[in-house]
Structures are given as structure tokens and as C-alpha cells.
Amino acid sequence: xxxxxxxxxxxxxxxxxxxxxxxxxxxxxxxxxxxxxxxxxxxxxxxxxxxxxxxxxxxxxxxxxxxxxxxxxxxxxxxxxxxxxxxxxxxxxxxxxxxxxxxxxxxxxxxxxxxxxxxxxxxxxxxxxxxxxxxxxxxxxxxxxxxxxxxxxxxxxxxxxxxxxxxxxxxxxxxxxxxxxxxxxxxxxxxxxxxxxxxxxxxxxxxxxxxxxxxxxxxxxxxxxxxxxxxxxxxxxxxxxxxxxxxxxxxxxxxxxxxxxxxxxxxxxxxxxxxxxxxxxxxxxxxxxxxxxxxxxxxxxxxxxxxxxxxxxxxxxxxxxxxxxxxxxxxxxxxxxx
Amino acid sequence: xxxxxxxxxxxxxxxxxxxxxxxxxxxxxxxxxxxxxxxxxxxxxxxxxxxxxxxxxxxxxxxxxxxxxxxxxxxxxxxxxxxxxxxxxxxxxxxxxxxxxxxxxxxxxxxxxxxxxxxxxxxxxxxxxxxxxxxxxxxxxxxxxxxxxxxxxxxxxxxxxxxxxxxxxxxxxxxxxxxxxxxxxxxxxxxxxxxxxxxxxxxxxxxxxxxxxxxxxxxxxxxxxxxxxxxxxxxxxxxxxxxxxxxxxxxxxxxxxxxxxxxxxxxxxxxxxxxxxxxxxxxxxxxxxxxxxxxxxxxxxxxxxxxxxxxxxxxxxxxxxxxxxxxxxxxxxxxxxx
DNA sequence: TTGAAAGCGCTAACAC
DNA sequence: GTGTTAGCGCTTTCAA
Numbered sequence: 091x092x093x094x095x096x097x098x099x100x101x102x103x104x105x106x107x108x109x110x111x112x113x114x115x116x117x118x119x120x121x122x123x124x125x126x127x128x129x130x131x132x133x134x135x136x137x138x139x140x141x142x143x144x145x146x147x148x149x150x151x152x153x154x155x156x157x158x159x160x161x162x163x164x165x166x167x168x169x170x171x172x173x174x175x176x177x178x179x180x181x182x183x184x185x186x187x188x189x190x191x192x193x194x195x196x197x198x199x200x201x202x203x204x205x206x207x208x209x210x211x212x213x214x215x216x217x218x219x220x221x222x223x224x225x226x227x228x229x230x231x232x233x234x235x236x237x238x239x240x241x242x243x244x245x246x247x248x249x250x251x252x253x254x255x256x257x258x259x260x261x262x263x264x265x266x267x268x269x270x271x272x273x274x275x276x277x278x279x280x281x282x283x284x285x286x287x288x289x290x291x292x293x294x295x296x297x298x299x300x301x302x303x304x305x306x307x308x309x310x311x312x313x314x315x316x317x318x319x320x321x322x323x324x325x326x327x328x329x330x331x332x333x334x335x336x337x338x339x340x341x342x343x344x345x346x347x348x349x350x351x352x353x354x355x356x357x358x359x360x361x362x363x364x365x366x367x368x369x370x371x372x373x374x375x376x377x378x379x380x381x382x383x384x385x386x387x388x389x390x391x392x393x394x395x396x397x398x399x400x401x402x403x404x405x406x407x408x409x410x411x412x413x414x415x416x417x418x419x420x421x422x423x424x425x426x427x428x
Numbered sequence: 429x430x431x432x433x434x435x436x437x438x439x440x441x442x443x444x445x446x447x448x449x450x451x452x453x454x455x456x457x458x459x460x461x462x463x464x465x466x467x468x469x470x471x472x473x474x475x476x477x478x479x480x481x482x483x484x485x486x487x488x489x490x491x492x493x494x495x496x497x498x499x500x501x502x503x504x505x506x507x508x509x510x511x512x513x514x515x516x517x518x519x520x521x522x523x524x525x526x527x528x529x530x531x532x533x534x535x536x537x538x539x540x541x542x543x544x545x546x547x548x549x550x551x552x553x554x555x556x557x558x559x560x561x562x563x564x565x566x567x568x569x570x571x572x573x574x575x576x577x578x579x580x581x582x583x584x585x586x587x588x589x590x591x592x593x594x595x596x597x598x599x600x601x602x603x604x605x606x607x608x609x610x611x612x613x614x615x616x617x618x619x620x621x622x623x624x625x626x627x628x629x630x631x632x633x634x635x636x637x638x639x640x641x642x643x644x645x646x647x648x649x650x651x652x653x654x655x656x657x658x659x660x661x662x663x664x665x666x667x668x669x670x671x672x673x674x675x676x677x678x679x680x681x682x683x684x685x686x687x688x689x690x691x692x693x694x695x696x697x698x699x700x701x702x703x704x705x706x707x708x709x710x711x712x713x714x715x716x717x718x719x720x721x722x723x724x725x726x727x728x729x730x731x732x733x734x735x736x737x738x739x740x741x742x743x744x745x746x747x748x749x750x751x752x753x754x755x756x757x758x759x760x761x762x763x764x765x766x
Numbered sequence: 767t768t769g770a771a772a773g774c775g776c777t778a779a780c781a782c
Numbered sequence: 783g784t785g786t787t788a789g790c791g792c793t794t795t796c797a798a
Contacts, residue, residue: 101553101576103791114769119793127767144574149551150497151791153488154774158793169513178507182534191548194532196520210529213487215439236482238439322719352719359721381660381690383697441775452785457777465783489775492790496777 102145111139122147153215162404163211164192165221167199167288172348172376173393174222177244180397181220188405190217199288205230212237218404224249225290240407242400245391246291247415256399256414260291263389263418264298267343267371270387272306274426276341276369279303280312282328282353283345292345295373299343312336316349325352333368340368347372350386351379354425358383370425375418385423392416440483449477460485491553500742501549502530503559505537505626510686510714511731512560515582518735519558526743528555537626543568550575556742562587563628578745580738583729584629585753594737594752598629601727601756602636605681605709608725610644612764614679614707617641618650620666620691621683630683633711637681650674654687663690671706678706685710688724689717692763696721708763713756723761730754 107122108115113136120126121136128136139145153159164181166174181192193216195207205227211219212233218240224247226234234241234252241253248261271279281299283292303309314332316324328349332339344350350372357364364370364384375390399414422428445460446453451474458464459474466474477483491497502519504512519530531554533545543565549557550571556578562585564572572579572590579591586599609617619637621630641647652670654662666687670677682688688710695702702708702722713728737752760766 105791115791116769116793117767120768123793125793129767132767144570146547146550146571146575148553148791149548150488150491150553151774152793154492154776155791155793157774159488169507169516170510172508175507178534196516209484210487212484215486215488232482233484237484320715320718322717324719326719348716355719355721377658378686379660380658381662381664381693383693443775453775454777454786455784458784461777463777467783470783486775489790490777492792493775493777495790 101148102143103148104145106143107136107140107145110143111135157215159215159217160190161193161214161216162190162401163195163208163214163216163219163221165195165197165204165207165211165219167197167204167222169194169196171346172378173374173391176393177222177397177400180394180399181401182397184398184401185405190401190405192220192401199286201227201230201288208233218242218407220244220400220404223290224251224255225288226252240404242403244396244400246294247413248294251411251413254400254403254412254414256396256403256416258392258396258416258418259298260294261298261301263373263391264295264300265302266298266420267295267373267387267389268299268302268306270420270422271341271343271369271371271426272302272308274365274369274428276426277308278311278336278339279308279341279343280314280332280336280339281310281343281345282314282325282332282349283316284349285315285317289345292373295345311339321346321348322352322355325349325354326356327352329353329356333362342368342370344370344372347374347376347379347386347388350388351382354382354384354386365425365427369427375421384425385421387421387423387426389418389420392418439486440481441486442483444481445474445478445483448481449473497553497555498528499531499552499554500528500739501533501546501552501554501557501559503533503535503542503545503549503557505535505542505560507532507534509684510716511712511729514731515560515735515738518732518737519739520735522736522739523743528739528743530558530739537624539565539568539626546571556580556745558582558738558742561628562589562593563626564590578742580741582734582738584632585751586632589749589751592738592741592750592752594734594741594754596730596734596754596756597636598632599636599639601711601729602633602638603640604636604758605633605711605725605727606637606640606644608758608760609679609681609707609709609764610640610646612703612707612766614764615646616649616674616677617646617679617681618652618670618674618677619648619681619683620652620663620670620687621654622687623653623655627683630711633683649677659684659686660690660693663687663692664694665690667691667694671700680706680708682708682710685712685714685717685724685726688726689720692720692722692724703763703765707765713759722763723759725759725761725764727756727758730756 104115107118197204220242243255245257247257314328371387442453445456535542558580581593583595585595652666709725713726
């Protein structure tokens with residue numbers, strides 16, 4: 091029978107466990123970290139005392155003393171667009187064996203916010219940082235470069251990494267999709283996308299897309315932007331707008347699958363022949379949409395793999411900077427004719 | 429002209445800023461925290477020195493010394509189901525003015541994982557914890573109860589909170605939906621949901637639902653469970669299965685909107701009269717789906733408001749435990765006849 | 767295998 | 783307005 095747990099008004103320290111078990115603080119510390127050799131009986135007594143007291147170690151003190159923090163900062167623009175949760179899965183999965191823990195910060199695509207999130211995170215001296223994108227404020231870049239820890243910029247490789255980078259070429263992805271569409275015989279192509287000046291990756295995809303069009307002697311016949319609201323709904327609305335304004339359009343290229351899905355549902359509801367009369371394509375390869383009546387053409391962004399490789403880089407901390415390019419596969423689905 | 433930044437091989441400390449600015453560490457600390465009175469010129473010199481050096485404070489040391497950590501732990505089961513991102517938005521929004529920062533941990537609906545996430549978080553001595561659900565391991569409850577910080581259990585109020593709770597009654601939500609369905613004249617009702625033993629809230633909704641059915645002398649005519657995969661696709665498949673197996677079913681109650689949407693798309697594609705031949709309802713009120721051809725009946729789970737109120741409780745830290753019940757509104761949409 | 771001393775980088779509390 | 787001292791709760795290092 092152990093005595094009832096003592097007054098929980100003060101947070102427990104190693105000292106409390108030490109006194110309760112009659113073993114020095116140092117030995118208690120060793121037991122709790124599975125460090126060094128501790129005799130089995132001592133170890134038992136310590137563990138029992140710690141458990142009975144409900145001791146939770148103070149990582150702040152531990153980190154200060156050991157100069158070691160098992161945290162990895164992850165800075166992403168948004169949680170709500172289906173793409174980052176999957177990246178997080180890859181990161182967690184890979185970090186799981188390593189003793190490292192991801193800590194997420196969200197920037198909402200705001201550079202100022204990104205800067206302050208990075209600053210806050212660095213002030214906890216994490217073991218590494220994973221950050222979406224290659225575009226950051228000068229101050230942010232400087233902080234990261236000086237932090238003396240592995241930095242991995244993810245999603246995109248079209249640019250100049252601070253340290254490591256893992257991602258795809260969005261420029262090339264846009265180009266590839268344009269080539270596929272042109273090869274399928276579409277000629278009156280419109281773009282429908284988000285109005286986010288700081289979504290650099292969407293911007294690069296569009297650049298690549300237009301580049302390929304222009305190489306084929308084509309230009310976009312229409313474009314439509316949106317911001318906020320339900321993506322599915324916006325997809326419908328934008329699609330309606332474009333089809334009305336430019337009746338002879340024969341392809342709609344969406345900046346993401348979600349608005350593409352809205353467009354697809356709209357076309358089907360209107361009885362528009364897809365992909366005969368108009369073709370459609372999105373971007374991301376979100377599994378979420380697999381249940382649609384027709385499979386939207388898209389490119390998967392290798393999200394899981396990006397998360398995994400980024401985490402690997404943090405865990406392994408190779409001395410030399412690395413850039414890992416992944417290659418998305420184009421999934422023609424049922425909305426591009428062939 | 430300032431000299432080029434010095435050797436960045438060691439991480440900078442207050443001492444470096446102190447030396448660079450010719451001001452005591454203590455004063456530097458004051459300036460950097462906007463604390464106490466510091467003369468304007470001194471403040472300027474310090475800030476300039478800090479900026480020039482690229483100093484990032486060490487919060488570990490600061491937290492240890494001040495016994496204060498501006499972090500709020502947020503423990504949620506999943507990032508990928510649309511419901512928690514919105515809760516996070518509410519939390520961030522509310523915490524923004526307070527100097528507190530949310531730190532997210534994900535459990536994947538695994539109790540063991542939840543326990544370890546909680547342990548890890550508490551070991552950083554956060555200012556408060558927000559945790560989804562009221563069901564936790566005994567060890568987890570004990571740790572939380574003893575942490576001496578505000579604890580807010582969110583989403584659900586059908587149970588016994590550790591400290592504060594903010595959420596809805598899922599039992600009642602299920603009951604309400606059943607009553608609505610029965611009032612609309614449906615009698616052959618099936619349930620389609622996730623196979624997750626640890627999704628206690630879905631379970632409670634179903635309990636409430638069946639309770640109301642039974643009060644009306646009804647029982648479920650069929651049920652179908654799934655796990656993993658694309659929710660939209662699963663929704664289609666499960667719906668097909670139920671309609672085949674139980675042809676006279678006249679209502680499908682889904683445990684979430686996403687599979688409900690899959691079911692809706694399936695029914696429409698099959699030319700099934702919705703809501704005449706079969707009615708449909710989901711749960712969550714995800715705005716995401718607003719673009720569907722028909723609006724799915726659902727109940728919104730007050731996610732944003734839950735996040736806000738939970739964060740408020742942490743920030744205000746009222747001495748007495750509080751339970752805040754929110755009341756979801758039933759949105760009949762177009763898939764329940766009237 | 768165990769213990770004692772020193773100190774991680776900062777801030778509270780108090781002097782000046 | 784600014785500086786000094788002590789110490790937060792651990793771990794490192796070294797001694798026993």
C-alpha cells in the first residue's frame with residue numbers, strides 16, 4: 091500500500107522522486123531516461139516512486155541542461171486544404187521512430203505571420219525546421235540560415251533553398267498538364283484559380299502552363315479568380331461564369347482539385363459533355379474526391395513522400411545540403427478526351 | 429557601418445547582445461521583452477545590436493527562469509477530417525491577442541498515442557491544454573488533473589469533464605436528427621458510419637439516434653460500417669450495398685457529411701428520387717460540400733465556436749470549472765422531404 | 767553502480 | 783533607469 095499521493099499544489103520535481111525513493115536525483119534522472127547502468131532494484135524503486143507520484147519530467151529544464159530539444163518545427167500555410175494533412179502524416183510517420191516530435195505552425199499564407207511563427211519556433215531551439223515553399227522574407231531566411239540546424243523547404247524546388255529542399259517542380263507540372271491537354275486536341279483553354287498572391291506554387295504552375303501554351307502558339311482564352319468560401323461552390327460559380335462569358339471554351343484548367351470538382355459537378359448537372367465538349371483538369375490528386383461520378387484529371391503532388399523525405403533529412407542531418415526532386419504523375423482520369 | 433555579422437557557429441545569447449551594445453544583460457532582457465522602464469536611447473542601441481546580430485531569444489532558458497510558458501497544448505484525433513482545422517481556426521483566432529501560442533498534437537484516435545502526446549506536452553509545462561473528447565485513459569486523466577493548469581475538453585459534453593468542457597451533446601444531436609426524420613414520415617431507416625471504436629462522439633450520436641427511434645417504436649433496418657479510404661467513395665459503395673441488401677429502406681443516416689455526400693452523388697447518379705424515395709442526412713455541416721447539386725441535411729457541430737470558447741477559457745483561466753454547452757442547428761437541406 | 771558539483775541562458779527580486 | 787545576485791530543474795562531468 092502506497093500512501094495517498096501528496097499535495098499536488100506544487101509541480102513535482104526530480105527531487106520529490108528522489109526523496110520518495112531514497113535515491114539521488116542523479117540516479118533518478120538516469121532511470122527516467124534509461125541512461126547508463128542502474129541496478130535493477132534501484133530502477134524499480136525509482137520507477138515505482140515516479141509512477142506513484144505522477145511525476146512528469148520538466149523538459150524545459152532538461153533541454154536547457156542538455157542543450158538538446160527533440161522538437162521539429164513544421165511551418166505550413168494552411169490546414170484546411172487537404173494537402174498539408176497528408177504531408178504531416180508523412181512527417182509523423184517518419185519521425186516516429188526517432189524520438190523527434192513535430193510541432194506545427196500555420197501561417198495562413200501571410201509572410202509576416204510566417205516570419206513570426208518561424209521566430210517563435212526557433213526561440214525553442216528545435217532540432218530542425220520543415221517549411222513549406224521557397225519564398226520567405228529576408229529576415230526569415232536569415233534567421234533560418236543562422237539557426238545552425240537542418241532546414242528543409244518542402245513542396246517546391248523551383249528556387250533557391252536555404253539548406254535542403256524536397257518537392258516537385260510546379261512550373262514543370264503546369265507545363266506537363268498543358269502539353270497533355272494540347273495533345274488531346276483542346277485549343278480554347280481557360281484557367282480558374284485562387285486569388286492568392288502568396289500561393290507561389292499555384293502561380294508557378296500557371297506560369298509553366300502558359301509557357302507550354304505559348305510554345306504551341308496558344309494563349310488562355312479566359313481566366314477567373316476567386317477567394318474564400320466553399321471551394322466546391324466556387325468551382326461551380328466560376329465555371330458557370332466562364333462558360334457564359336466564353337461559350338467556345340473547350341478546356342478548363344483549375345488550380346486545385348476542389349474547385350475542379352465543383353466545376354465537374356456543374357458541367358454534369360448542366361448536361362455538358364465532359365470530356366467531349368469541354369475537358370477539365372485540376373491539381374493535387376486528392377483521394378478525397380475519388381467518389382465523384384467521373385474521375386477528374388489531375389496530378390498528384392507527392393505529398394506523403396515529401397513529408398517522409400523531409401523528416402528523413404531532419405533525422406539524418408546530412409552535412410551537405412540536398413535538393414530532392416520528386417516527379418508527380420499525371421492522372422488523366424475521365425475528363426480529358428483521348 | 430556595422431561590422432559584418434560575427435561567427436555564427438555558436439548560438440547567440442543575451443550576453444552577446446549585451447557586449448555588442450555595452451548594456452547589461454538584464455537591461456537587454458528588459459528591452460527585448462518590452463518590460464519596465466528603459467531609456468529610449470538605450471532601447472535603441474539594444475534593439476539595433478540584437479537585430480544586427482540576428483539574435484533569437486532562448487525561450488527554454490526564459491521559461492525555466494520565469495516559470496512561464498506561453499504555449500497551449502491542443503490534442504486532437506485527426507487533421508484530415510475537416511472538423512478540427514475549423515476548431516483550430518477558432519483557437520488561433522482567440523489566442524492571437526493573448527500572447528499564447530497553440531501547439532498541436534495528433535492522436536489518430538489511438539488512446540495510447542493520446543496518452544503519450546499528453547505526457548510529452550505536459551512535460552513542456554504549457555499554460556493550458558485543450559483536448560478533444562471526454563474519454564481518456566486513467567493515466568491521462570490523472571496527469572491532466574494534476575498539471576495545475578486549465579484543461580478544456582472539447583467537442584462533447586456527454587460525460588465527466590476533468591476541468592472545463594465546451595461542446596455539444598452528441599447524444600442529443602442524434603436524437604434530434606432521428607426525430608426530424610421520423611416527423612418527415614420515414615420509417616425504414618439505416619445507419620452508415622465509420623468503424624472506429626474510439627470515435628466516441630459518432631457512437632454517442634448513434635445511441636441518441638437509436639434511442640429516439642425506439643421511442644417511436646422503430647429500429648434500424650440496416651447498418652453498414654467502413655474504415656479507411658476516400659470517404660466520398662466509401663459513401664457510394666456503402667450506399668449501394670445498403671440499397672441492394674435492403675431495397676425498401678427509405679432513409680440513410682450517415683455518421684459524417686463526407687460519406688453522406690458520396691451517398692447523395694450515388695443516388696442522384698442512379699436516378700433515385702431524393703428525398704422522395706430515400707432521404708439522406710449526415711453530420712458536421714462542412715461548408716466544403718456547399719457546391720453539391722443538392723444540399724445534404726446535416727447538423728453543424730459548432731466547431732468554430734468551440735475553438736473560440738475553449739481558447740477563452742485557457743486565456744481567462746477562471747477559478748471554477750465550467751461546462752459550456754453549445755446547441756447545433758439542424759439544417760434540413762434538400763434531402764429530407766417535408 | 768552511484769553521487770556531488772557546476773552550470774545551461776535566462777528572469778525575479780532587490781539594490782543602487 | 784540600470785545593475786547585481788541568485789536560482790529555475792535538470793544534465794554533464796568527474797569523482798568515488
